[in-house]
Amino acid sequence: MTRAMRALVAGVLGLTLVACSSTEAEKPADQPTGKPTEEPVEAGGLVETTVGSDGHRMRVPAGWSVSLFARIPGARLLAWTPDRRLLVSRPKFGDVLELTPAPTGGAPAQQTLVEGLNQPHGLDFVGDTLYLAESDQVDTFPYADGKVLRKKVVVAGLPDAKSPELGGAYAHALKSVAVGPDGSIYVSVGSTGNVSVEDRDARPERATILKAPPGGGTPVTFAHGVRNGTGLAIAPDGAVWTAVNNRDNIADPADGKVKTKYVNDHPVEPLARLTQGRDLGWPFCNPDTDLAFDRDVQLNADGKRLDCASLPPVEQAMGAHSAPLGLSFATEPGLPAPYGKGALVGIHGSWNRKPPRAPEVSFFAWKDGGLGPQQTLLSGFQDENGNRWGRPVMAVQGPDQAIYVSDDLAGAIYRVSWPAT
Secondary structure: OOHHHHHHHHHHHOOOOOOOOOOOOOOOOOOOOOOOOOOOEEEOOEEEEEEOOOOEEEEEOOOOEEEEEEEOOOOOOEEEOOOOOEEEEEOOOOEEEEEEOOOOOOOOEEEEEEOOOOOOOOEEEEOOEEEEEOOOOEEEEEEEOOEEOOOEEEEOOOOOOOOHHHOOOOOOOOOOEEEOOOOOEEEEEOOOOOOOHHHHHOOOOOOEEEEEOOOOOOOEEEEEOOOOOOEEEEOOOOOEEEEOOOOOOOOOOOOOOOOHHHHOOOOOEEEEEEOOOEEOOOOOEEEOOOOOEEEOOOOOOOOOOOOHHHOOOOOEEEOOOOOEEEEEEEEEEEEOOOOEEEEEEEEOOOOOOOOOOOOEEEEEEEEOOEEEEEEEEEEOOEOOOOOEOOOEEEEEEOOOOOEEEEEOOOOEEEEEEOOOO
16 A cells, blocks of 8 residues: 555544543533443434533444443453453552442442552453453462452563662553463553563563563563554454554654644554464554554654564554553453454543544444454544543453443443343
8 A cells, every 4th residue: 555545444443542641521410320321312323412411422333322330430451250340450559349230220339449559450260260460470379259369360570660670660461361261361561651661572572562471470572563452352253352552743754844643643552463473563563444554754764673564464453543442352242233242442541632633432343354444433532622521441241241341531330231131
């Protein structure tokens, strides 16, 4: 694809800038109702509805509804327990909360499952074992009847702001965790900054997805050049996928200058299927809107640092600076027609793009081991002037088939449902 064609595609896609903010709003006074507050109104392909008593409006597919499930300040990543309770990590508070849905559909019961942790973030279950990623390690806990016991560290020594060699400077310290079909433990380790070349030579390597053996142990690098792969999940076929927060302020390859018009739509945010040794290029190669990689003219103009042409294109992507965070797969039975099985991605929205990339929950249909194009499931968190009242972090399908969405700006969990759920 020529540069001119790429520019045309970029204009059509209209993409956004990075994703590290977890700013929280004041806790609103209204409480969960379990039901939407009014009938939706048609609004440009999706339907619009009001959620909560503060008048915030969201857009969802026709026939769907959205309600306030719980008020959870600092809500980040989500996971369902084997006995149908929803876990919510809160790095800011050092704890994981447990929400037990009410049989009548009202506000869930809340309790602290585990506390006193170091920026807990990623959550995953294998049977009755909870895997939990702190900023410096991965733990396991046996789980039963709403409680956990006997914390065990299975991956230790992960870098964070307390690592002596980093001197307190770590922009992407939060970790995510996913466990493969064979029990291997995958951990996202973000870069220390926007452009920090030394991360690629660190031990353990940063800006990676690491892999530890089943049961735990010393991890090895599974995928390189993953600037901040907070979205980390296992697909229906057992493959490892990541949704990546890519870098800011890259120069236009055409003239080597950093320009707002170019930066607004470059580089895209990869949604990639990982295999052992795969390299997603950061910071020497940047995925363009055609999903292939360009040389970074500031760091790799001659291609000697990394051969960008040798890197396979990413499978899918979101607009630049979309800031994808949580990634999950809705598989059995998936979402109602026309969606079906696929990936759910929490799009946090840009922090410094002009104009801002809007937050949303996106869906990518699953087919033959791959993912289709991005589709918007839930939007309306940002007005036409770029002002926001919410920022989705993660969306997961519950045992009742509804979708549950965390929002760390509004401090909320939403329930998105359709007839028969």
